[in-house]
Amino acid sequence: MKANLRSFWRRFFGDSVRAFGVVSLIFLVSLAIAPAKNFFSEWRHYQHGYLKMIRNRSEANTLQRHFKSGIQQIWIPDLNVVDRCTSCHVAMKEASLTDVATQPFRPHPVIPHKLDEFGCTICHRGQGAATTLSEAHSSTLAWEQPILPAKYTESSCGECHRNWLMGTPVLNQGRAMLARFGCVNCHSVKLPDGTTMKATDDPPSLSHIADKTTREWIYAWLKDPQAYATTATMPNFKLSDDDARDMSAFLIANSTPVAGDSATVPAKASPDPTAGASLYGESFCASCHAVQNAAGNVVGGDVGPELTRIGSKVKSEWLQGWLRNPRTFDPGTAMPHYRFNDAQVATLAGFLEAKTDSDLLSNVHIDPATREQIVHGKRLVSDYGCASCHEIAGIKRPETFAPELTRIGSKPITQLLFLRGMPHTLPDYIAGKIRQPRAFSPGLKMPQYSFTSAQIDALTTALLALNERSSTLPPPLTVPAPPKSEYQPAGKAGKLMTDLACLSCHRINGHGGDMAPDLTWEGSSVQRQWLVDFLKTPNTLRPALIRRMPRFNLTDAETNELADYIMTVYQSPAVDRDSMPQSGYPQSQIELGRQLFYEKYSCQGCHIVDTKTDKGYIGPTLTQVGSRLTAAWIYAWMKNPQALRPGTIEPNRAMSDEDARALTAFLISQKGAGKQEAAKK
Amino acid sequence: MIRNSTSMAALLTVFLTASLATSCSRKNASVTLPKPATFGAAIVESSGGKQMAQTGSLLPQPVIVQVNDEQGNGIPGALVQFEAAPGVSFDPAYGLTDSSGQFTTNVSLGGMAGRYQLTAFTFDKSHKRIELNLQEIALGYQQTVGRRLNDQYCDRCHNPESTVERVSNYDNLEVKPHAFAEGDTLNKISDADLTAIITHGGPALNRSALMPPWGNTLSKADIEALIAYIRSVSDPPSRAAGPIYGKD
Numbered sequence: 001m002k003a004n005l006r007s008f009w010r011r012f013f014g015d016s017v018r019a020f021g022v023v024s025l026i027f028l029v030s031l032a033i034a035p036a037k038n039f040f041s042e043w044r045h046y047q048h049g050y051l052k053m054i055r056n057r058s059e060a061n062t063l064q065r066h067f068k069s070g071i072q073q074i075w076i077p078d079l080n081v082v083d084r085c086t087s088c089h090v091a092m093k094e095a096s097l098t099d100v101a102t103q104p105f106r107p108h109p110v111i112p113h114k115l116d117e118f119g120c121t122i123c124h125r126g127q128g129a130a131t132t133l134s135e136a137h138s139s140t141l142a143w144e145q146p147i148l149p150a151k152y153t154e155s156s157c158g159e160c161h162r163n164w165l166m167g168t169p170v171l172n173q174g175r176a177m178l179a180r181f182g183c184v185n186c187h188s189v190k191l192p193d194g195t196t197m198k199a200t201d202d203p204p205s206l207s208h209i210a211d212k213t214t215r216e217w218i219y220a221w222l223k224d225p226q227a228y229a230t231t232a233t234m235p236n237f238k239l240s241d242d243d244a245r246d247m248s249a250f251l252i253a254n255s256t257p258v259a260g261d262s263a264t265v266p267a268k269a270s271p272d273p274t275a276g277a278s279l280y281g282e283s284f285c286a287s288c289h290a291v292q293n294a295a296g297n298v299v300g301g302d303v304g305p306e307l308t309r310i311g312s313k314v315k316s317e318w319l320q321g322w323l324r325n326p327r328t329f330d331p332g333t334a335m336p337h338y339r340f341n342d343a344q345v346a347t348l349a350g351f352l353e354a355k356t357d358s359d360l361l362s363n364v365h366i367d368p369a370t371r372e373q374i375v376h377g378k379r380l381v382s383d384y385g386c387a388s389c390h391e392i393a394g395i396k397r398p399e400t401f402a403p404e405l406t407r408i409g410s411k412p413i414t415q416l417l418f419l420r421g422m423p424h425t426l427p428d429y430i431a432g433k434i435r436q437p438r439a440f441s442p443g444l445k446m447p448q449y450s451f452t453s454a455q456i457d458a459l460t461t462a463l464l465a466l467n468e469r470s471s472t473l474p475p476p477l478t479v480p481a482p483p484k485s486e487y488q489p490a491g492k493a494g495k496l497m498t499d500l501a502c503l504s505c506h507r508i509n510g511h512g513g514d515m516a517p518d519l520t521w522e523g524s525s526v527q528r529q530w531l532v533d534f535l536k537t538p539n540t541l542r543p544a545l546i547r548r549m550p551r552f553n554l555t556d557a558e559t560n561e562l563a564d565y566i567m568t569v570y571q572s573p574a575v576d577r578d579s580m581p582q583s584g585y586p587q588s589q590i591e592l593g594r595q596l597f598y599e600k601y602s603c604q605g606c607h608i609v610d611t612k613t614d615k616g617y618i619g620p621t622l623t624q625v626g627s628r629l630t631a632a633w634i635y636a637w638m639k640n641p642q643a644l645r646p647g648t649i650e651p652n653r654a655m656s657d658e659d660a661r662a663l664t665a666f667l668i669s670q671k672g673a674g675k676q677e678a679a680k681k
Numbered sequence: 682m683i684r685n686s687t688s689m690a691a692l693l694t695v696f697l698t699a700s701l702a703t704s705c706s707r708k709n710a711s712v713t714l715p716k717p718a719t720f721g722a723a724i725v726e727s728s729g730g731k732q733m734a735q736t737g738s739l740l741p742q743p744v745i746v747q748v749n750d751e752q753g754n755g756i757p758g759a760l761v762q763f764e765a766a767p768g769v770s771f772d773p774a775y776g777l778t779d780s781s782g783q784f785t786t787n788v789s790l791g792g793m794a795g796r797y798q799l800t801a802f803t804f805d806k807s808h809k810r811i812e813l814n815l816q817e818i819a820l821g822y823q824q825t826v827g828r829r830l831n832d833q834y835c836d837r838c839h840n841p842e843s844t845v846e847r848v849s850n851y852d853n854l855e856v857k858p859h860a861f862a863e864g865d866t867l868n869k870i871s872d873a874d875l876t877a878i879i880t881h882g883g884p885a886l887n888r889s890a891l892m893p894p895w896g897n898t899l900s901k902a903d904i905e906a907l908i909a910y911i912r913s914v915s916d917p918p919s920r921a922a923g924p925i926y927g928k929d
Contacts (some may be wrong), residue, residue: 098921098923099920099923099924100924101766101923101924101926103793106793108792109794109821109822109823110821110822110823110905110909111822111823112822112902145685149737149792150736150737150738150768150791150792151735151736151737151738151739151789152737153736153737166825166826166829166830167822167823167825167826167829168825169735169825169829170738171733192928207739217736233704299845453739453787454738454739454741457738457739546845546846565849599890600890601893602889602890602891602893603854605838605850605854605891606850607895615852615854616850616854617837617839617850617853618850642898649834651893651894651895651897651898652897652898653893653897654897
């Protein structure tokens with residue numbers, strides 16, 4: 001061995017010239033390593049592959065001309081972004097290559113941004129400065145953000161866009177869920193504009209719960225809320241039998257009666273068994289409340305709670321009191337005060353009380369509460385943070401009950417504890433935590449939600465958008481959310497409108513629901529007499545609509561109060577009521593309008609003027625439009641419907657003044673057959 | 682000394698081969714398919730084909746396939762496997778059929794917008810592979826915008842199907858509009874003509890005035906998005922919508 005080494009040494013370094021030659025050679029070879037590495041680099045390999053691919057295409061010359069060899073880079077100094085992705089993804093802007101299925105040669109799909117201005121990693125994450133596939137796409141020791149999986153891409157839109165976007169349904173859903181499922185009741189989320197995200201789930205106060213329900217029901221509900229209602233947003237806290245027993249004991253013991261709650265209704269329910277169902281239908285309860293039908297489908301709105309098993313929950317006196325006037329129990333409820341008479345209350349209450357489920361409470365047997373149980377229950381109620389969502393007398397709402405999520409989207413991976421077998425990425429961590437919070441540690445308080453996979457993806461998307469960049473972006477680079485309107489109608493009529501919960505369905509001045517038409521300019525739009533008649537007996541304007549305005553049993557004084565307020569206050573500055581007369585149009589102009597309606601503009605595709613010939617189901621029926629709308633409104637609407645009601649689907653036809661006037665003349669002459677006959681009498 | 686180093690080298694070699702062997706065997710052992718109890722004669726779709734989802738996302742409904750015997754009855758215990766282009770994931774990707782002969786899987790589509798071909802396969806008694814191909818549609822940004830615009834502005838007339846929430850206006854129209862999935866008709870109309878008819882209404886192409894002009898209501902980008910959506914749902918597929926991503 002030693003001899004071998006010696007002969008080797010002599011052979012290469014025997015004399016100085018030989019040694020010099022060998023050393024130079026080694027030096028040269030080592031110098032060549034860097035250029036060789038560059039020559040055999042991945043990006044060069046892809047660029048060669050691209051050139052080979054485009055060679056045989058008909059537009060080869062154009063593609064060749066667009067192609068730039070070498071490392072390519074997009075630099076956005078404002079955001080401190082350097083992206084070299086286009087070194088391999090060479091055809092990002094070649095629209096003619098849409099038929100290519102292999103990456104990295106696909107062109108980028110159309111998006112509202114220019115690739116040169118936004119680069120790649122702003123939306124897709126990954127390491128932009130890297131020039132190898134694995135370093136750019138995967139997380140490394142030096143760079144822990146891998147490429148964002150495609151299902152979360154919309155989170156990147158949310159970093160700058162705080163408003164609702166048509167192209168990001170997943171992000172929109174996730175953001176709505178953070179509020180709708182009360183996530184932000186426990187986790188605070190500070191938005192970049194300085195506000196804090198508010199929940200929209202409106203959990204009921206528990207201070208008077210003994211009026212409403214029994215301890216047995218509370219126990220069953222605490223054990224498994226979804227067993228009572230599949231759509232319940234309250235999560236499952238996985239309580240032990242004893243804990244649920246003690247919490248229910250405390251909640252009942254802690255409850256005080258509602259002041260001013262009157263006794264039971266003296267009237268008896270209608271003997272007709274179908275009367276309750278038809279009153280439920282006529283009052284359009286299903287617009288807000290869902291019921292599970294025989295096929296197991298949950299049918300109805302989700303503004304109010306599901307009523308499938310309501311009879312197993314509420315006490316009869318409470319239900320009657322609530323139906324009589326829900327605002328006595330909850331001043332902020334979304335439910336209107338229907339002004340039912342005693343017989344109606346009894347009928348409706350009887351109908352709802354029959355919706356029971358004998359299985360729900362059959363196995364619940366709890367002994368009367370002991371003092372220890374109540375004390376223990378109180379401790380549990382504050383430990384589980386119940387007061388973060390519910391108002392509970394004697395328990396303060398905890399300020400910061402759960403970790404703040406303002407910058408959860410850029411939480412360092414080194415700070416996360418992963419489960420075994422789980423991919424070590426932030427999206428996987430967030431999704432895993434939402435899917436099964438207690439899997440991370442048995443002592444955690446976060447409850448178990450029953451979200452679908454798609455819902456978890458949406459929530460994860462919304463949470464990933466809450467990150468370092470989104471909270472530190474300079475304001476000129478962001479698209480703010482539209483300012484939140486807290487509009488409330490004023491005065492006596494305003495009080496009446498709050499009582500009727502008009503804003504639960506209608507939007508006015510940017511505040512309210514979207515189930516029913518926007519009423520911001522209602523005063524410019526309709527005639528007073530029509531409004532009065534409609535408030536007294538709402539009849540449908542759209543034949544195909546299933547959600548309609550319910551009847552509120554208003555007194556004449558109340559109707560007038562409302563009509564006066566709407567006619568005076570909800571006036572559009574763009575519509576001058578006196579600019580167009582309500583009648584007196586020449587017959588020739590009316591005829592011209594009729595022709596335009598049926599021929600040039602073919603309005604009968606969506607509207608009905610003559611019930612014998614027209615069938616259009618999309619817009620409102622216009623048989624009596626002349627008694628409903630003002631001429632000035634019709635004219636302005638013809639000219640530009642979106643200016644009066646943004647987002648309406650009536651197309652803007654860019655009508656000439658003459659056409660608009662003729663159509664107004666024709667429409668205002670449609671007073672309705674019934675009305676004309678009534679007028680003759 | 683020398684003996685020592687040779688033994689060291691030998692030890693090192695043994696260690697290296699051992700670790701190599703384990704790493705290789707681990708790779709091979711990654712998939713252990715369940716043993717099928719029965720073998721079918723055909724594999725058919727029960728539900729879940731031709732769904733739409735955004736790129737990378739879960740299809741709204743699971744894909745359900747059924748393995749049948751010669752008489753066309755579902756058979757339990759047959760092995761079903763799914764494969765598709767890279768980026769598509771199945772949960773689960775293989776398994777045995779249930780008591781009614783069905784196998785259910787949840788599918789997430791790949792990151793590129795377009796059509797994805799899913800292949801479900803099983804083996805018959807002679808161990809011949811029998812396949813079923815399904816297509817699903819992944820919507821990119823533009824198609825997503827187009828889909829929403831379609832739901833808002835177009836669907837009530839262009840979709841003859843009614844739902845509880847929304848009654849179709851199709852039957853009320855004297856001249857019937859084309860459903861957007863009617864590939865045979867719509868694939869023949871160029872993007873320029875579709876743009877013209879949406880922007881300026883039916884009369885622009887000598888068609889019915891019941892199709893109103895949307896050029897003053899929708900932006901140019903909106904109309905492009907609508908066309909991208911129409912092309913992506915077309916049946917048979919429109920060539921302009923791009924390739925079909927399948928197993929390589």
